[in-house]
Amino acid sequence: MKLDLDTTADLPVFRQLALALQTKILSGELQPGARMPAETALASENGIHRSTVREAIRSLEQQGLLYREEGKRKLFVSRPDTEELSRRLVTPLVMNGVTFEEIWEAIRALDPVAAEAAANRRNADNLAALEDNISRTRAAMDDPDALVKLDIEFHELIALAANNRVIQSLRLPISDLFYPSFQTVMTSLNASERLLTAHEKILQAIKWGDADEAKAWMIKHINDFRKGYELASLDITDPAVFPKARQA
Amino acid sequence: MKLDLDTTADLPVFRQLALALQTKILSGELQPGARMPAETALASENGIHRSTVREAIRSLEQQGLLYREEGKRKLFVSRPDTEELSRRLVTPLVMNGVTFEEIWEAIRALDPVAAEAAANRRNADNLAALEDNISRTRAAMDDPDALVKLDIEFHELIALAANNRVIQSLRLPISDLFYPSFQTVMTSLNASERLLTAHEKILQAIKWGDADEAKAWMIKHINDFRKGYELASLDITDPAVFPKARQA
Numbered sequence: 304m305k306l307d308l309d310t311t312a313d314l315p316v317f318r319q320l321a322l323a324l325q326t327k328i329l330s331g332e333l334q335p336g337a338r339m340p341a342e343t344a345l346a347s348e349n350g351i352h353r354s355t356v357r358e359a360i361r362s363l364e365q366q367g368l369l370y371r372e373e374g375k376r377k378l379f380v381s382r383p384d385t386e387e388l389s390r391r392l393v394t395p396l397v398m399n400g401v402t403f404e405e406i407w408e409a410i411r412a413l414d415p416v417a418a419e420a421a422a423n424r425r426n427a428d429n430l431a432a433l434e435d436n437i438s439r440t441r442a443a444m445d446d447p448d449a450l451v452k453l454d455i456e457f458h459e460l461i462a463l464a465a466n467n468r469v470i471q472s473l474r475l476p477i478s479d480l481f482y483p484s485f486q487t488v489m490t491s492l493n494a495s496e497r498l499l500t501a502h503e504k505i506l507q508a509i510k511w512g513d514a515d516e517a518k519a520w521m522i523k524h525i526n527d528f529r530k531g532y533e534l535a536s537l538d539i540t541d542p543a544v545f546p547k548a549r550q551a
Numbered sequence: 552m553k554l555d556l557d558t559t560a561d562l563p564v565f566r567q568l569a570l571a572l573q574t575k576i577l578s579g580e581l582q583p584g585a586r587m588p589a590e591t592a593l594a595s596e597n598g599i600h601r602s603t604v605r606e607a608i609r610s611l612e613q614q615g616l617l618y619r620e621e622g623k624r625k626l627f628v629s630r631p632d633t634e635e636l637s638r639r640l641v642t643p644l645v646m647n648g649v650t651f652e653e654i655w656e657a658i659r660a661l662d663p664v665a666a667e668a669a670a671n672r673r674n675a676d677n678l679a680a681l682e683d684n685i686s687r688t689r690a691a692m693d694d695p696d697a698l699v700k701l702d703i704e705f706h707e708l709i710a711l712a713a714n715n716r717v718i719q720s721l722r723l724p725i726s727d728l729f730y731p732s733f734q735t736v737m738t739s740l741n742a743s744e745r746l747l748t749a750h751e752k753i754l755q756a757i758k759w760g761d762a763d764e765a766k767a768w769m770i771k772h773i774n775d776f777r778k779g780y781e782l783a784s785l786d787i788t789d790p791a792v793f794p795k796a797r798q799a
Contacts, residue, residue: 325642326793328646329642329645329646329793364613365612365613365639366639366642367639367642367643368642382643382646382647383639383642383643383646384643385640385643385644385647388636388639388640388643389640391613391614391615391631391636392633392636392637392720394573394577394614394615394616394631395615395630395631395632395633395636396633396716396717396720397577398576398577398630398631399630399633399716401716401717405715405716405717405718406717408664408668408713408715408717408718409661409664409715409717409718409721411664412660412661412663412664412665412718413657413660413661415660416656416657416659416660417660420656465656467653467656467657468644468647468649468653469644469649469653469654469656469657469725470653470656470657470660472640472644473657473721473725477717477721545574545577
């Protein structure tokens with residue numbers, strides 16, 4: 304595979320190569336599942352060092368655009384997993400000491416817009432999934448662990464009903480970081496009735512296609528999260544911790 | 552380094568190992584810059600296969616928690632770069648065909664909350680940087696390319712003034728995806744005066760600590776983006792394209 308590389312340019316050749324291959328993948332010329340040419344072939348056909356090819360390939364592997372089976376040399380084009388890539392943000396956010404307040408604020412930004420969009424774009428499947436979530440929530444009023452899981456699911460279903468894949472992806476790392484502490488809130492306070500009421504009001508507004516009402520109730524609900532924190536004597540300015548259930 | 556692994560558990564051993572090492576890194580027991588034990592040592596001390604160790608290490612490398620210099624075997628602990636990890640989302644979002652509308656909606660969610668938070672948390676440095684951005688914007692009224700760059704900078708400075716690192720990170724991939732097309736809008740329409748007015752109003756509200764006003768003007772400004780699209784006869788439901796300036 305002969306690529307258009309300029310060894311006299313400022314941009315390092317391995318970056319040019321990575322960019323050229325990335326362009327072929329993004330344009331669909333190289334489809335997910337396709338076998339990549341061998342390192343040696345890429346090096347000789349483009350008159351570059353094998354170590355340059357290796358560096359470009361490593362960068363594409365890190366982006367999830369190339370994949371090789373463990374211990375094998377054959378490389379394949381792959382479609383990066385948005386969900387997995389998004390969740391990788393959890394680690395550096397924790398290492399940088401972001402606080403619950405920063406996370407809470409990001410949820411307060413995304414979820415009301417998601418609720419608004421859900422009211423505008425709702426369909427029967429999304430409504431049925433939300434109904435089902437709420438009836439399971441009603442049955443779990445005395446089970447704080449189940450309620451937290453159902454709450455996470457409810458908010459994910461709202462993002463799904465919003466039909467916005469960007470918002471769906473961006474929420475994942477913040478949801479992962481936010482909820483472990485919410486468990487403490489749910490266990491120590493009697494917050495289940497308030498949670499159920501808010502979810503019911505949000506769903507009702509979405510059903511009626513009332514975007515403003517859906518948004519207003521979502522804002523109320525997320526402000527309640529914060530009050531719950533304070534009532535449970537948790538400090539919202541504490542750094543977030545790495546969720547225990549997460550797997551490397 | 553002897554780790555607590557259970558070869559009879561359901562979770563694959565390489566995942567257990569990756570998780571154990573990740574925990575040591577996140578807890579600070581293994582600090583960024585520290586040398587990692589060799590593969591062979593990890594394998595023999597834990598009574599596991601070297602290929603298992605290699606798989607765990609690959610997973611941590613992909614998360615940016617381990618780093619090795621090109622062509623060398625020595626592994627070091629590293630702190631993943633939030634900005635770089637966040638920007639990696641651009642690729643799968645483009646490959647999945649997300650639309651400008653989805654991206655626009657995510658900006659409409661994040662930036663008004665950022666403006667609100669900036670009004671509540673402003674400090675002299677942030678205000679000076681925003682002032683400076685606006686005076687350069689005033690000087691660039693006839694230069695659409697410069698205006699787009701200054702607009703990107705303005706919105707990043709707002710997120711900075713909001714003092715919210717989660718919102719700062721989440722905005723990056725959507726800003727990267729959104730602005731290339733905004734260039735078309737700025738070039739074809741006479742949108743520069745409206746943009747300057749909106750930025751001035753937002754900064755004024757932030758200076759006065761008027762969070763509601765800052766938010767309201769940001770919403771207006773972002774709604775204007777969308778109108779600009781429509782006036783420029785661009786279709787907001789078209790899939791986003793990979794930004795040309797981006798490097799692999």
